[in-house]
Amino acid sequence: MSNKKGPATWRELTTGCVVFEPGSAGEYHTGSWRSQRPVWDNAKCIKCGICYVFCPEGCVQQSEDGFFKANMDYCKGCGICAHECWPRAITIVEET
Amino acid sequence: MAKRVGMEVAVAVAEAVGQCDIDVAAVYPITPQSHIAEHLSDLVADGKIDAEFVTVESEHSAISAVIGASGTGARVYTATSSQGLMLMHELLPIASAMRLPIVMGIANRAVSGPLNILNDHSDIMPQRDCGWISFFVENGQEAIDLSIQAFKIAEHKDVLLPVCINIDGFQLTHMVEPLEFPDQELVNKFLPPRIPYATLHPAKPVTMGAFAMSDYFTEIMKAKDEAIKNSKKVILEVWDEWAKIFGRSYKPVEIYKAEDAEILMLTMGSMGETAEMAVDELRAKGIRVGLIKLRLWRPFPFEEIKSVLQKAKRLIVTDRAVSFGGPGGPVFSEVKSALYAETQRPAVYNYIIGLGGRDVTVHDFVGMFERVLADTANKAVDTYEFWGVRE
Numbered sequence: 174m175s176n177k178k179g180p181a182t183w184r185e186l187t188t189g190c191v192v193f194e195p196g197s198a199g200e201y202h203t204g205s206w207r208s209q210r211p212v213w214d215n216a217k218c219i220k221c222g223i224c225y226v227f228c229p230e231g232c233v234q235q236s237e238d239g240f241f242k243a244n245m246d247y248c249k250g251c252g253i254c255a256h257e258c259w260p261r262a263i264t265i266v267e268e269t
Numbered sequence: 270m271a272k273r274v275g276m277e278v279a280v281a282v283a284e285a286v287g288q289c290d291i292d293v294a295a296v297y298p299i300t301p302q303s304h305i306a307e308h309l310s311d312l313v314a315d316g317k318i319d320a321e322f323v324t325v326e327s328e329h330s331a332i333s334a335v336i337g338a339s340g341t342g343a344r345v346y347t348a349t350s351s352q353g354l355m356l357m358h359e360l361l362p363i364a365s366a367m368r369l370p371i372v373m374g375i376a377n378r379a380v381s382g383p384l385n386i387l388n389d390h391s392d393i394m395p396q397r398d399c400g401w402i403s404f405f406v407e408n409g410q411e412a413i414d415l416s417i418q419a420f421k422i423a424e425h426k427d428v429l430l431p432v433c434i435n436i437d438g439f440q441l442t443h444m445v446e447p448l449e450f451p452d453q454e455l456v457n458k459f460l461p462p463r464i465p466y467a468t469l470h471p472a473k474p475v476t477m478g479a480f481a482m483s484d485y486f487t488e489i490m491k492a493k494d495e496a497i498k499n500s501k502k503v504i505l506e507v508w509d510e511w512a513k514i515f516g517r518s519y520k521p522v523e524i525y526k527a528e529d530a531e532i533l534m535l536t537m538g539s540m541g542e543t544a545e546m547a548v549d550e551l552r553a554k555g556i557r558v559g560l561i562k563l564r565l566w567r568p569f570p571f572e573e574i575k576s577v578l579q580k581a582k583r584l585i586v587t588d589r590a591v592s593f594g595g596p597g598g599p600v601f602s603e604v605k606s607a608l609y610a611e612t613q614r615p616a617v618y619n620y621i622i623g624l625g626g627r628d629v630t631v632h633d634f635v636g637m638f639e640r641v642l643a644d645t646a647n648k649a650v651d652t653y654e655f656w657g658v659r660e
Contacts, residue, residue: 180488183488184492186485186489188368188466188467189366189367189368189467190366190479190481191467191475191477192476192479195475195476197476198479203482205482205484
């Protein structure tokens with residue numbers, strides 16, 4: 174919730190919540206309601222990319238070193254990556 | 270000079286909407302609203318008004334079409350009734366959340382089942398919390414006037430909300446009444462072209478109806494609630510302006526012989542005129558009764574209702590819909606909650622009347638007054654009764 178952009182109070186909303194900036198959907202951080210998050214253990218990761226393939230939000234990205242991580246602006250904490258990860262390199266932990 | 274004619278009210282509503290320089294109408298016919306759809310369609314087909322009439326395949330599509338058209342900046346109208354309104358239901362809160370100034374006529378009709386088609390208010394009551402400004406009219410003249418005023422209220426920059434006008438099906442829509450149509454020139458002056466807050470146009474793309482999660486949803490609902498509450502100020506201003514130009518005045522709550530009344534009756538819609546006759550009949554016998562007619566249903570006129578009920582000892586609220594398993598009719602619950610914090614408040618009685626087109630005569634209204642007069646021990650207070658039900 175901390176890094177989101179947009180109006181802070183109801184008074185600052187545009188009438189009818191019209192968005193006047195085209196192509197700005199990415200600025201809405203849809204991961205704000207997440208209650209759990211995935212954590213990668215790169216010692217177990219074999220860089221197969223199955224987490225990247227299965228993430229329904231498309232928020233898992235490959236780093237330059239070949240390992241994966243999720244963009245927390247959009248990760249909703251669904252746990253599908255951890256479920257699909259057969260080397261069990263991903264665990265799901267509670268958000269604090 | 271304003272034109273005085275005898276005309277069927279549904280046709281007259283379409284005529285009045287035709288005076289409002291609408292751009293798009295999408296209306297699916299349904300009894301008893303169909304004559305609005307038919308006559309508007311005639312006006313467009315005959316070239317009498319410069320508008321698009323979209324022949325949709327359902328009421329769901331009718332409301333969807335006017336939502337889209339309103340988003341482009343068009344002045345739009347739709348109308349429906351009963352099952353049609355129920356089919357529109359899921360779109361109604363979207364129209365108000367998007368703050369689109371849509372105007373809708375509702376020819377009120379009982380909701381199935383059983384299939385009925387005749388008049389009561391069970392179609393509008395489930396739409397109560399959809400964020401639409403909601404008026405009830407008592408006669409054909411009010412139906413015309415409110416249909417024109419609705420555009421001005423809806424499109425006002427401080428309102429920008431959809432408005433519905435409740436017109437009792439058959440009892441109003443199918444009556445031929447003497448009506449006064451306002452001069453077109455005066456309507457043009459009263460109702461200038463719509464200035465939209467935002468429009469859907471390829472040259473300047475915007476997003477309407479975007480997604481919002483729990484981080485914004487509460488704020489958006491709060492904004493909508495403030496908007497409809499604040500709309501009352503504009504409604505009152507528009508009614509003042511109307512009175513100055515056209516000579517007919519409107520209030521959120523109308524009263525009839527209520528000032529010194531010991532027992533008040535509250536009605537909504539066309540039954541007010543019948544209830545007036547019952548008041549006259551009892552007044553002639555020296556019994557001090559009076560009438561309150563609720564014109565503005567949403568936003569609910571709490572202040573006006575409280576001030577008119579201050580001195581009354583007893584109040585009869587009539588409802589033309591049932592809130593099954595609830596505290597009484599929907600109007601009754603509303604009025605009672607308005608009075609809850611008042612130290613001086615009348616004993617409130619509730620009669621469910623006129624369901625599915627059942628006649629409620631002057632004799633019935635006299636009977637309700639007499640029943641309450643006889644209840645000296647306040648036995649029937651705070652509860653509801655189906656008036657005239659066969660036991």
